[in-house]
Amino acid sequence: MERDTFDPHRILKQIGLPHLVTAETLVDHFGAALGRTIQLDVITGLTRSGWCGLWVLGGDGIDYLFIDAGYARIPALKAQVAAHELGHIVAGHDQSATSEGNVISLLQQSFPHLPPAVIARAAAARSTYDQPAEQEAEAFATAVMSRAAAEARRASGATGRRAEGVLGHPLGGGRG
Numbered sequence: 001m002e003r004d005t006f007d008p009h010r011i012l013k014q015i016g017l018p019h020l021v022t023a024e025t026l027v028d029h030f031g032a033a034l035g036r037t038i039q040l041d042v043i044t045g046l047t048r049s050g051w052c053g054l055w056v057l058g059g060d061g062i063d064y065l066f067i068d069a070g071y072a073r074i075p076a077l078k079a080q081v082a083a084h085e086l087g088h089i090v091a092g093h094d095q096s097a098t099s100e101g102n103v104i105s106l107l108q109q110s111f112p113h114l115p116p117a118v119i120a121r122a123a124a125a126r127s128t129y130d131q132p133a134e135q136e137a138e139a140f141a142t143a144v145m146s147r148a149a150a151e152a153r154r155a156s157g158a159t160g161r162r163a164e165g166v167l168g169h170p171l172g173g174g175r176g
């Protein structure tokens with residue numbers, strides 16, 4: 001299926017960014033802009049399944065966005081993982097079907113109150129995301145973080161520490 005080329009910069013121009021960029025403000029901002037309810041949760045051990053973040057579309061219409069606790073400890077990384085997952089949502093990626101027993105049991109243990117429909121959706125989650133989808137999500141995250149860094153630089157003048165070096169920290173190859 002052909003579709004328009006995904007252009008993160010064009011989207012950011014349209015939607016803009018929150019004044020202060022954190023995982024939480026990004027989720028609020030894009031949730032409001034897209035008219036979606038996005039719930040952000042931190043989850044321990046997600047990287048053991050090979051992911052730093054996970055987006056699950058719940059049967060209840062809520063987008064669940066999970067971030068590994070290790071990444072969530074560092075605000076800039078947490079924001080970057082959130083931006084990556086939001087990139088999947090913004091780009092309208094499908095969640096293609098494959099079973100991921102690790103993630104399902106992890107979600108059940110970590111969020112016993114999570115609706116079964118959401119757990120089931122996790123089974124249809126992300127491990128089969130094709131490479132172009134991952135590249136689009138990562139391009140979106142990079143665009144968000146570099147724009148945030150540029151605005152932080154502008155706000156603090158040229159003498160500030162190089163925010164770019166911190167915000168642009170690579171994720172170490174973790175999927176999500």
Ligand SMILES: [Zn+2]
Nearest residue numbers: 134137175176
């Ligand atoms: Zn991804």
